[in-house]
Each structure stands twice: as structure tokens, then as C-alpha cells.
Amino acid sequence: MTVCAIEMTTTAPFTIAADGSYATRLAGVGEARYPERWTLSGPEPYAVPLPLSQPEEADTEVSPLADGRVLIHRRVADRHAFALLYPTGPVGSAGAGGGPCTGERPLGAVQPATEDVRVSLLPPSPDGDVAFALEVGADETVVWQVAGSAFGPERVARVPGRCSGGVWLDRAGRLLALDRELDGPTKTVVVDLGRGGDVTPLLQIAEDSDDRLLSAAPDSGLLLIRSDAPGEPRLGWGVLGSSRPVRFPECLRPADAVPFAVQPGQALMPETCGVALRVPEGIVLWRPADRHVFRLAAPVGWLGGGLWSAEGRLRLPYATPEVPCGVATLRRPIAPPAPVRVAPAEVAPVDAEPVDPAPVDVTPATPRPVPLQQAPLS
Secondary structure (H helix, E strand, O other): OEEEOOOOOOOOOEEEOOOOOEEEEEEEEOOEEEEEEEEOOOOOOEEEEOOOOOOOOOOOEEEEOOOOOEEEEEEEOOEEEEEEEEEOOOOOOOOOOOOOEEEEEEEEEEOOOOOOOEEEEOOOOOOOOOEEEEEEOOOEEEEEEEEOOOOOOEEEEEEEOEEEEEEEOOOOOOEEEEEEEOOOOEEEEEEEHHHOOEEEEOOOOOOOOOEEEEEEOOOOOEEEEEEOOOOOOEEEEEEOOOOOEOEOOHHHOOOOOEEEEEOOOOOOOHHHOOEEEEEOOEEEEEOOOOOOOEEEOOOOOEOOOOEEOOOOOEEEEEOOOOOOOEEEEEOOOOOOOOOOOOOHHHHOOOOOOOOOOOOOOOOOOOOOOOOOEOOOOO
16 A cells, blocks of 8 residues: 655654664644654654555554654554554655655554553664554553564563553563552563563552652663652652662752653763753753753754763754754763762672673673662652
């Protein structure tokens, strides 16, 4: 099935692949919405519209794969249908809008037992070749693999309770953190998709606190957390596998800040990771090593997402009528701190041997998820 492209317009939710190569959004306005794929890995970003024969509903979800195809999730009557979209010709080959034609490969559908069940896509998998969705019912949550399986959507895990969120803890796409509500407060658990969906606790800050995981950096183990353990909802940070408690910096006190990008490549150095947070007045930059934040205005037309490079540059995608596909680069992010010597126990798993201070060229192993310790409430 192929149809031709239409004219590009403006904004919608923006999803970036785990490796930063592609991004997707539902572009257009009103009832004229269509998927759009951005290529971010080249020297200059460019967008490709991927419309079909009918406009998409406002609640349609799109997500990029590593090979450039776009996963689309639509609600069709009482079913949730999934398909892969891809351009089938060079730009300018067809259509009044001058864009490519769109091919669609159906992947099958998930049909919940009742109407009150919610189905939504999880964040892009770290390997970029597969994709997952959550089916959230009243008493149980199901994790579906909706792209990359041989025979349509495949059930890969059942988790008791109502789950939300979704954060990947490793680069293999095996360890998935979910915020689960089960007979009490919300706590983050880890679902091991490589072991049939085994569930283990991750966040246990206080017995009666709601603890949610917002972000995780696989290289450094840095975790960003929202919890009401201090007496009100606060942003905090910890390190995966560390024996140190969760910390709640005073400079991150506004609870409406949402992290959207964490600097990669900081192996075993969580304190040096740059973190970008979205706030009502713009963007805040912060690192765990600092006791202050750096505020800046968002570029006009900012789409709400962004990418940190390993070198510390923050790239912010935006779209305006004059520049329908642009990326603003922050070339002077957080200034590097004075060298800080970190005790190995703060960044290594609890049962790990002390780290040799001599440089060793090895790839860090995926940290074992363990519960974080009791957080100080003062």
C-alpha cells in the first residue's frame, strides 16, 4: 500500500531513537495529522513526511526504529493496531507536496478484554530493532513485543498491578523499569524480559512513599527519581547498584521539572553527567556534582526533546514555519567541574570489588538492579 506525501506543517509529541539516529512525531494540525520522520545522524537534519490515505487521529503514536522505519500505533474500534511505515521513493518523486510515497506493513493488533484497558508504546528499545507496548488493566499489566517478532504482537511479560512509565536500564533492551501500583504506594520494579518477565524491586526509598523512576543512564548508572519520601514530591538522584542513599538536591526542588536528556558515555562517573530538564519557563541544565542549575530559554518552536552528545553538547530539535526541521546546538553547556575523586563504592554495585585506579580499556558490565537504600528525609 502506497500513498503520496502532503505539505508539511507544525508540531506534536517528539520521540527520539535511543541511538539518536532518527526521531518521529505526528505532524500537522487539527484533523490533518500525519507521521513525520526526522533524520538526526547526518551533517544536517531533515524531515520526511509519511502520510497515508487518511489523516491520523490525534492520539495516534509513532516511534522510530534504528533502520529508519516508523512504528505507528492506532486505535481501531476495540483493537490496537500496529504497523511499520517507510518512504518508498526519493524526495520529489511524487505528490503535490514534493515528498515521497509511503509504504505500510501491518504487524497485527492487540485486542484488550475490556474497554478500560490502556495500551501505549514504551520508549524506543536501546537496540533499535524491536519495539514494545504496555497493556494496563485493572489488576495486571502485560508487556507486548509489537515489532521484531515473527508472528505479530507477542506477549513477553505479565506484571501484577497497574504499571506506568517505562525506562530501559541497559543497552541490550532486556531490563525494563516500570512504576507499579500494587496494594499500596507506587514503587519502581524491574522486569527482566530475558528471563520470562521476572519482576524484582528497584526503588524502596520509604515504606509508604510513591517512588517513580524518570530516567536512567546505562553508562554511568545515574538514576533520576521523583518521590514524596521527603514529605512532598521532589526530584532526586541515585546510582544503580550503589549503597549510597537517594539524594534530593535543593536546586531541583520544583517538582514540575521533567528530565528529557542525560549525557551518555560517562562510564562510572554519574556525578559528571549533564542532565537537561524541561520546566514551564524553558530548560534547566544540571549535574549531580553541582549545587546549582543553569537556566536557559528554549529555542522558538522547540519540540520538547533533545540529545546530549558524549562530548557534552546539547542538541534541541525545533520546527517553525521558516525552519520546518531544525536543531539548535548548545555549545557551552555546564562548565566542567574541578576534579572530584569518587569512592568506588559510590558508583559500583554493592558486591563489586574495589576499582583499580589505573586506566583499563574495558566495556562496563550492565549493573545488577538492586533496591536503593533508605533515603534521608531531612
